[in-house]
Amino acid sequence: MTDLSGFPITKKWPAQHPDRIQLYSLPTPNGVKVSIALEELGLPYEPHRVNFDTQDQMTPEFLSLNPNNKIPAMLDPDGPGGKPLGLFESGAILMYLAEKTGKLIPQDAAGRYETLQWIMFQIGGVGPMFGQLGFFHKFAGKDYDDKRPRDRYVAESKRLLAVLDKRLEGRNWIMGDEYTIADIAIWPWVRNLNGFYGAGELVGFDDFKNIARVLEAFVARPAVVKGLTIPA
Known part of the structure; x- marks a missing residue:
């Protein structure tokens, strides 16, 4: 049996199946990138919920795997050379899983x-800008009298959407006919902007026909339907 006892995070979240990938996450746009990828790849994994309400992300056990105290984080018992590997940052995890399996990325x-x-593009633009727009539109920022911060992020989000919409002209997915980790990285954030953040009208979402078309195809994928709910 695989021994993960050398990783302190397993003390707080014991592995019932130590031979499987251990996922520490929440169903947020960044978190579901990894659960969707794992579902798409058919890799066995064990999800663990990191509760922000109880500050789980600030515990020594979680920080031992991700010193940046953000989800998701992952522990692969069968890493390079057959040795366990811990990773954080959703983009890095997506790249690792694609290269590990030779899937979801062009060869x-x-x-x-x-x-x-x-x-x-998602990591440097879509995620930070959509997230700031969500803060100023839906959360505490909505109470600020000065709407210039919100409007700055509205304008930048619209610009990013226009870039993405143009890229999708005549394409089924971001890379054309091939569905890749680029789609898994970007579409949860687009879905969140129009859905959870309720900012669709602000950014003129209905004007981006290619985005609406591809987003509909993305959320209809069985692996996406399941991955969006993990961890429960």
């Missing part, structure tokens, strides 16, 4: 780097 070098650039 040619040019296609691989093109896919990675769209993941960086």
Whole structure:
């Protein structure tokens, strides 16, 4: 049996199946990237819920795996060389899983780097900008009298959506006919912007026909339907 006792995080979240990938997460746009990828790849995994309400992400056990105290984090008992590997940052985890399995990423070098650039587009732009818009529109920021911060993020989110919509012209997915980790990185955030954040009208979501088309296809995938609910 695989021994994960050397990882302190397993003291707080014991592994019932130590031979499986251990996922520490929540069903947020960043968190579901990994659960969706795992479902798409058919890899056996064991999810553990990291409760922000009780500050689980600030515990020594969680910080031992992710010193940046963010979800998701992952522990693969069968990492490189057959040794356990712990990872944090959703983008890094997506790249690792794709390379581990040889799936969800083009095998040619040019296609691989093109896919990675769209993941960086999400990490550097879509995630931070949509998240700030959500704060200023839905959460505490909505009470600020000065709407300039909100409007800044509205404008930048609209710009990013326009970039994505243009990319999707004549394409089924971000990389064309091939569904990749770039889609898994981006679409949960687009879904969140229009859904949970309720900012669709602010950003003129209905004007982005290609985005609406591909988002509909994304959320209809069985692995996405399941992955969006994990951890329960």
